[in-house]
Amino acid sequence: MTLHLSQLYSLSRSGSFSHLPSRKSSLKKEREDLESILLHSKDKLIYGIHTGFGPHAFTSNEELDLIQKSLIYHLTVEPVLSGDGTPHSHLSHEEARVVLAARLFSLSLGGSGIRYETLEVLNQLLELDCIPVIPERGSLSASGDLIPLSYIPLALLGESGFTGKGKDLGPSKHNGKNSKIPGLPWTPKPKEAISLTNGTSFTTALLGYQVMEFQNLFLHSVELLQYLFRYHSVFPDAFHPAYHEHKQFSGPKRIARFLHPIVSKNPKEKVEGKRIQDIYSVRCIPQILGSIWDEMESIGSIIEQELNSLSDNPVLIPSNELNGSADTSFRFAEGGGFYASQVSFAADRLQNVMAVWCTWVDRFLNYLFEPKENDEFPLMLSAKPGTFAGLSGLGLMSTHLTAEVRRDSMPGSMQSIPTNGNNQDIVPMGAISVLRNRRTVVSATKLLSIFGYAVYQSSLFAKRKDLVPQYELFQGLKTMEVDRSLDFEIQTLMDRVRNSTSSLVTTPID
Helix, strand or coil, X not given: CCCCHHHHHHHCCCCCCCCHHHHHHHHHHHHHHHHHHHHHCCCCCCCCCCCCCHHHCCCCCCCHHHHHHHHHHHHCCCXXXXXXXXXXXXXXXXXXXXXXXXXXXXXXXXXXXXXXXXHHHHHHHHHHCCEECCECCCCCCCCCCHHHHHHHHHHXXXXXXXXXXXXXXXXXXXXXXXXXXXXXXXXXXXXXXXXXXXXXXXXXXHHHHHHHHHHHHHHHHHHHHHHHCCCCCCCHHHHCHHHHHHCCCHHHHHHHHHHHHHHCCCCCCCXXXXXXXXXXXXXXXXXXXXXXXXXXXXXXXXXXXXHCCCCCCCEEEECCCCCCXXXXXXXEECCCCCCCHHHHHHHHHHHHHHHHHHHHHHHHHHHHHCHHHHCCCCHHHCCCECCECCCHHHHXXXXXXXXXXXXXXXXXXXXXXXXXXXXXXXXXXXXXHHXXXXXXHHHHHHHHHHHHHHHHHHHHHCCCHHHCCCCHHHCCCCCCCCCCCCHHHHHHXXXXXXXXXXXXXXXXXX
């Protein structure tokens, strides 16, 4: 099975993995190999099994179960539950689901040595919607997403809490560790706690979730252009598919195929003495939005590669790789499989993509607000310029949101700070970027809602009102002729965007 972003996004709401039983035999064999190594290997300095962690990995210790609990306890330092058991300082329920799903899937690929029974329990949690509370902070995206992921085994021990419809099914410190789920509370065996925590699943899953969220916002913005261009004329040649055949990028071609059939039906005519090309925020829509689309696909590909990889340390590798023998036994190898560099770079790229989109939205709003540019609508889309301010306030908010997003666009992937007794002396900081991206997605949602209302308001002044289409996103909303508060309209649009999927997500484009 290959885990795609669309499947991960679906798991943010419900479901579990049906492929797990097919992995049972292989995973059990790996666990047997691990236990054989522990019994018979002369090497008593396997990282995270016989030794402590990070700078403490220098001496052998036979208390193997105690070492696993030590890993969990020394990392669970972020308060995630209030005194009465209410979650706080944590991921949303949907985000926690994708993190749990990503960690489970990565470990199911094999090479970790974790017990199959432990993965079964995690899959049960997904199925029952009993999801460990996971904190937002504490990952440097190296040595795994340590602090956030450590709250998964802490919840399995019955020493934290859960969210979701099935939250009362799991053991917690507020119900005396009582559980209705077989296998809980859980006791970690050698290598299991480190397998659960020492991976990139927090950073990777959250970034994948953000890509899917922003993709939906992006496609909604294309739908809004389809709505607008049915009654508002622009020069159509900039959208002609043949124009874009001179380059090899697929994104601009897709945007052109979406918009040219619409703009060509109501074209803007060239007039002597007037500019014969639209400004860049209109004319270059295929290039601007097309490049964003291409970049999102590239980022998504990187995320899927990491989702479908084992991220752990140490990992099982064949013991015969050097001598060419037919021996099928395994040994542990130690390295940096927990290091999320590619994902960290991708997180910064997503932020840059969102910043460019926000900048374009802000500039396109200015096009709608400026009669000299759009040649159809009044100043600030006001029904009575000079008396009523129209959408001036929305314009100010758009510029604030865009400036905030651009300020936040400093790359996080190069912000390394040594830590952990200098053991982690260079780290990619992907989780820092991912947390920043969360703020940007919220801002982008509000900005899209402002954009949406501005497009809707422009329909009030359309020269050809017979061409204004019906659009479900605007159902029940009213355009503004006399200045009034627009907080209800913007909140309504934000809610509708969050709870709907753009029709273009499933539109054939190739």
